[in-house]
Amino acid sequence: xxxxxxxxxxxxxxxxxxxxxxxxxxxxxxxxxxxxxxxxxxxxxxxxxxxxxxxxxxxxxxxxxxxxxxxxxxxxxxxxxxxxxxxxxxxxxxxxxxxxxxxxxxxxxxxxxxx
Numbered sequence: 001x002x003x004x005x006x007x008x009x010x011x012x013x014x015x016x017x018x019x020x021x022x023x024x025x026x027x028x029x030x031x032x033x034x035x036x037x038x039x040x041x042x043x044x045x046x047x048x049x050x051x052x053x054x055x056x057x058x059x060x061x062x063x064x065x066x067x068x069x070x071x072x073x074x075x076x077x078x079x080x081x082x083x084x085x086x087x088x089x090x091x092x093x094x095x096x097x098x099x100x101x102x103x104x105x106x107x108x109x110x111x112x113x114x115x
Contacts, residue, residue: 017045
């Protein structure tokens with residue numbers, strides 16, 4: 001590969017980011033495998049959320065089957081962007097394997113999880 005070629009990441013077919021306004025809360029439901037390939041869909045979902053009028057963002061991780069450091073980075077970016085616009089963010093806990101990533105990194109103590 002020459003230095004002018006770039007590696008492009010294909011969007012993940014096994015991931016979706018669906019959002020909906022629920023009163024003053026915006027629910028962003030993440031489903032499937034959250035890896036680097038999922039980032040474009042996740043960022044599109046977050047951009048749609050940030051364009052709406054709400055007080056709290058709920059990132060629903062319950063539909064995830066896998067989460068790597070890309071997913072952690074996305075959650076931290078979303079939390080930072082919410083804080084910068086004086087909005088609250090909470091997370092709905094994912095399955096044990098997904099939540100374990102937050103526990104191992106110490107983020108389960110930094111971020112607010114709801115049932």
